[in-house]
Each structure stands twice: as structure tokens, then as C-alpha cells.
Amino acid sequence: LFLENVVSHPLFRSGQCTTRFIDETPELFRFTPRRDRATRLLRFIGDVVVNGNPEVKGRALPKLPMAAPVLPKGGHAGEIPEGSRDIFKRLGAQGFSEWMKNQERILITDTTMRDAHQSLFATRMRTADMLPIAPYYARQLPELFSLECWGGATFDVAMRFLKEDPWQRLDKLRAAAPNILFQMLLRASNAVGYTNYPDNVVRYFVQQAAAHGMDVFRVFDSLNWVENMRVAMDAVIESGALCEGTICYTSDIFDAKRPKYGLKYYVDMARELEKAGAHIIGIKDMAGLCRPRAIRELVTALKQETGLPLHFHTHDTSGGSIASVLAAVEAGIDAVDGAMDSMSGFTSQPSLGALVAALEGTERSPGFDAGRLQPVSRYWEGVRSYYAPFEPEIRSSTSDVYRHEMPGGQYTNLREQARAMGLEHRWPEISQAYADVNLLFGDIVKVTPTSKVVGDMALVMVANDLTPAEVLDPERDIAFPESVVSLFTGEMGFPADGFPKALQDKVLKGKEPLKGRAGAFMPPADLDAVRAKAEKTVGHHISDSDLASYLMYPKVFTDFAAHQSHFGDVSVLPTPVFFYGMAENTEISVELDPGKTLIVDLNGRTDHDEEGTAKLFFQLNGQPRALKVDKAG
Numbered sequence: 001l002f003l004e005n006v007v008s009h010p011l012f013r014s015g016q017c018t019t020r021f022i023d024e025t026p027e028l029f030r031f032t033p034r035r036d037r038a039t040r041l042l043r044f045i046g047d048v049v050v051n052g053n054p055e056v057k058g059r060a061l062p063k064l065p066m067a068a069p070v071l072p073k074g075g076h077a078g079e080i081p082e083g084s085r086d087i088f089k090r091l092g093a094q095g096f097s098e099w100m101k102n103q104e105r106i107l108i109t110d111t112t113m114r115d116a117h118q119s120l121f122a123t124r125m126r127t128a129d130m131l132p133i134a135p136y137y138a139r140q141l142p143e144l145f146s147l148e149c150w151g152g153a154t155f156d157v158a159m160r161f162l163k164e165d166p167w168q169r170l171d172k173l174r175a176a177a178p179n180i181l182f183q184m185l186l187r188a189s190n191a192v193g194y195t196n197y198p199d200n201v202v203r204y205f206v207q208q209a210a211a212h213g214m215d216v217f218r219v220f221d222s223l224n225w226v227e228n229m230r231v232a233m234d235a236v237i238e239s240g241a242l243c244e245g246t247i248c249y250t251s252d253i254f255d256a257k258r259p260k261y262g263l264k265y266y267v268d269m270a271r272e273l274e275k276a277g278a279h280i281i282g283i284k285d286m287a288g289l290c291r292p293r294a295i296r297e298l299v300t301a302l303k304q305e306t307g308l309p310l311h312f313h314t315h316d317t318s319g320g321s322i323a324s325v326l327a328a329v330e331a332g333i334d335a336v337d338g339a340m341d342s343m344s345g346f347t348s349q350p351s352l353g354a355l356v357a358a359l360e361g362t363e364r365s366p367g368f369d370a371g372r373l374q375p376v377s378r379y380w381e382g383v384r385s386y387y388a389p390f391e392p393e394i395r396s397s398t399s400d401v402y403r404h405e406m407p408g409g410q411y412t413n414l415r416e417q418a419r420a421m422g423l424e425h426r427w428p429e430i431s432q433a434y435a436d437v438n439l440l441f442g443d444i445v446k447v448t449p450t451s452k453v454v455g456d457m458a459l460v461m462v463a464n465d466l467t468p469a470e471v472l473d474p475e476r477d478i479a480f481p482e483s484v485v486s487l488f489t490g491e492m493g494f495p496a497d498g499f500p501k502a503l504q505d506k507v508l509k510g511k512e513p514l515k516g517r518a519g520a521f522m523p524p525a526d527l528d529a530v531r532a533k534a535e536k537t538v539g540h541h542i543s544d545s546d547l548a549s550y551l552m553y554p555k556v557f558t559d560f561a562a563h564q565s566h567f568g569d570v571s572v573l574p575t576p577v578f579f580y581g582m583a584e585n586t587e588i589s590v591e592l593d594p595g596k597t598l599i600v601d602l603n604g605r606t607d608h609d610e611e612g613t614a615k616l617f618f619q620l621n622g623q624p625r626a627l628k629v630d631k632a633g
């Protein structure tokens, strides 16, 4: 047993290992017999076949077996050409920032592996579907500026719902595509969570992400408060990575009725971000509100006022985003985001194919033609069909977004929350309540986590048939959700003009709001003590990245660890098996490790007996295995 683990490790064999070795490779010190992995996976498969995956309960499930996505023919092996990451490594952060400005071609980020699925199907895309295409990106699309593949909601969803380790996803992708910059979304002091963390936790998280190969950190604050971004920005800069200091765009710079979000607001913020050390300025139009005229004006002004490259991110909820991206390109933007065609449109990013085709033959063409995207897009099309049960019913663009201003990444999630509360049929009221809550809260920036608070309150209003006047009425007692109390306390920071005083008093019921940045009032986490506590809870040694997960989400991490010890690493299972199980008389293959494959056949099953137990008959690499599974609940 021992021989399979520690002793065969090259570092151990070199005789150079110290106690750090245990810290850095804890997996080698978990002495689980190898064949247990197969048994545990079989246990998981059996459970899904008999009881269903709780994550898809109540959804319309696809018919099994499902066709596998088709990978492009060829182009996945052989030499890896130079890409943006090689250039970055050569030039360093400052030099790379200059390099970006000197490019005539437009630089392109593909968001398919992060924001696109976050916005289209509730962040459910699994690592197993990302990994096979990564070698093609490395070889066929080395001209891409970056792959946005981590952060935002993907971090907690990975552990919470997909039962997989986000760090392992990053490591595996990194190994498969070492030449293209990886980009993540970081919610500044909220890191990848929903509320502020102590400063040393934010720093620790950034250090871990950088050590695992993250290159571009898109750092934003959900109230556009630069003061609240500094800790995260400094940590990124100190780690040697690229810091994209980001402005969240809301309202409309031309709306005379909302003058606080005029051009000056954004220019001032960009200047502050430049002073704070950003290497790139991100314009994050999370709801897709920035129309062509506005982005043209914004890019022109920010180019004049800052010496930094600009990167535009938008959503296609209204259907109008490609026009905005092209306007940005014409105004001289340096980099833009899009998603592969089959993963684009609606609440996701605009289509990369459309963008590249529009720029073909111009001096701003990205250096590859739209044809090169098609095989990759076809692969994603197959992947997307796996996740159909997570897609909302709505099929078309909706320019109604200019009214409710809901971020693309939230739209499908809020509809999901509404569905879970039995309120989906009242969606028009919910979206109106969302707009009303924004005004009640003082017309704030709405992006994770503030957008979630606005959504929570909107659901409460609709569920309880509350009007805005009733919410404000001092005589009327309202049970505000915890997230609303947290917002008005200042735990997510403060908007530049503060919160409306009367509502704040009503929400806080005499409790004092914070007098400044939440991080300044939080004692630093004792990382050794937290680690010891986490290890005691999960019952084994944890790695540095496990600690980062635990610091972000203690309960989610411990539940995930318990799932892993019961079922093993389920991230290696094909997606249809993970969510929908296996049909009788079908076979799947599972790659446990490179070159180590498990063939699983489900030959038949019995119904539940009186005790509620069903028997499943498998073959595991040709050997018969029977498995008893109890009925859930």
C-alpha cells in the first residue's frame, strides 16, 4: 500500500523531502487501497441509478444513453505553439500591459469555461467536459488572449453541487493548456464568496490561485468601492500576476435621471484603479446594459484619461451586445470577451464566431479566422446538451434587461431560486420587484454579492405581496432576509453615496453599521488553528489549497470532503452518468488516472424489496460485481 503512495514519489526517492512534502502532497499520505476507488465510484453510480442525483430532482431528464460530444479531428497532440502566457512570462506584468496596448489586433478572451455556463446553465459545467478540449485550445487557438475558466460562482458550485475540487480543475486545465493565459473572476474582498473575508484570507486565497497557475485576476467590488479592492489587488500584484482592476458598469451614462452614473463616475474610478496599481482596466458590463454609444464614449474617455489597456466584458441578454463589442473595438479597446458560438448569446457573452467574422479583413482582426472556432464550438454544442435540464425555458433575447438590470450570471440562478420557491410563474413580478428593490436600496451597482441581496429581497416581496411603500412604511414590520441586514451593515462595503438612511435604520433595528471597510474590523484568521480545525473535522491531513477552500466555505468544503471519502473522486465520471445514471445494458469507460481505465457495465437490476433495497448487477473490467443500494429518504 505504502509503496503505491509515498515511496514511489520522485521527491521521496530523491531523498530531499522534508515535512513540507506532507503539506504539499497530502494525497500521498491517504492510504486508501486503489481498488477502493472503483468500489466507491460504483457506489455513487448505483446510488444515482436507483435514487437519482439530488441535483436534478424535479427536472425533465434526458433519455439515456446520450451521445458524446464530438472532439475536433486531430490538432490535440504535438508541439504547443507560443501563446499569450509565454509572452507574459517573458515580459512580466508591466511589460505585458504595454505589449497589450501595442497590439493592433483585437485580443480575445473566451469565457466558455466560466461565465458562459455560469450564465446559461447555472454554473453546472464539470471538469470532465472542459479537459478534453483544452489541448485543442493550446494548439489550435494560441492567439487567444485568455481563457476565463475559474472563479466567480464556479468555485463553490464545483464543491457544492458537482462534488469536485476546483483546485484540481485548475491544475488539470493548466497542465493541458500551458501556453494561454488563464483568467479568473475575483470579487475583491469577497474573494469567491458572498461576503467580505479577513484580509489575510483574501491574500492567502490569491497566493494559492497564483501558485496554481492563475495569470489574470479580474478584480471587482460589488459596489465599485476601490478602497475595498486594494487588499485583493495588492495580493495579485505581489504574486506577479496580472491585475485587471475592474469597473462594474450599471445604468446608462446618458440617462439624465440617474446622473450619478455618468461618464465622470467611471473615469474617476478608472483613475483610482490606475493609482492602485492595476495593469489592465476591466469594464465589466455584467448585465449587458452598455449600449454601443455608451461604450464608444467610455472607451474613448478611458483611453484618454488612463495609460492602461482596456478589456471589455458584456452579456448578450438584450441581443444587442455584438454591436457594443464592435463599437468598443472601433473606439480602440484592447481586449474583449466572447464565448464560443454554441455557448454564446442570451445571458452569456456575444458569439466569438460573429465577432471574428465581423473583423475579418480589418486591421483589428484577431489573427485567426472564424473557421478555426467551429470545431471547438461543435464540441461545446455536444457538451451543452448534457446540461439541458439546467437551462431556463426562455429561449430568446430580452431587452427588458435595461429595466431590471439583472446580471447575466444571476438571471438563470434567480429563476432557479424562484422555481424552487414555487414562484416561477410570477417571473414578470419578480423582475419588476428586482428593479424596485434597486431603487429602494439607493440605485446601487448590482453584481455578486449585491445582486444576490437584491434578488433575495425581490423574492421576499413577491412571495409576501409587498409593495415598495410597504417595505418603507415604518409601521409595517418586515422580516428582512439576512443578506439584506448584512448589506445595510456594510459587510459588503458601501456605495459612494451611502445607503438610504430611513431604510437602513429600519433594516438594522438599532444595530450600528460598520464605520468603514469590513476587512479593517475583522481580526486576521489564525490559519494554523483553522487548518487544525478543518483537519479534525474531515479526519485527514489537508493541503494548502484545501485550506483555501475551507476558509472560503467551511461547511461546503467539509460536506464535499465527506462525499469524497464515501464516493471517491466522482469528477472522473462522464457527465450523463454523474447526473442521470446509467441505462441497463450499457457500458461506460472511466479514466481513473492517465492510462488507467475502468470499464463499467450495468447488466441489470432488481426492484426495491420490502426493506427498500435494490440490487444492481455490474461488471467491473469484466468481473461481476453486485451492489445493494438503499432507497433514499
Ligand code: 3PY
Binding pocket: 115, 118, 151, 152, 153, 185, 187, 286, 407, 409, 447, 448
Ligand atoms: C460573479 O461574481 O460570479 C459574476 O459573474 C458577476 O458578474
Ligand code: ZN
Binding pocket: 115, 285, 286, 313, 314, 315, 408, 409
Ligand atoms: Zn459576466
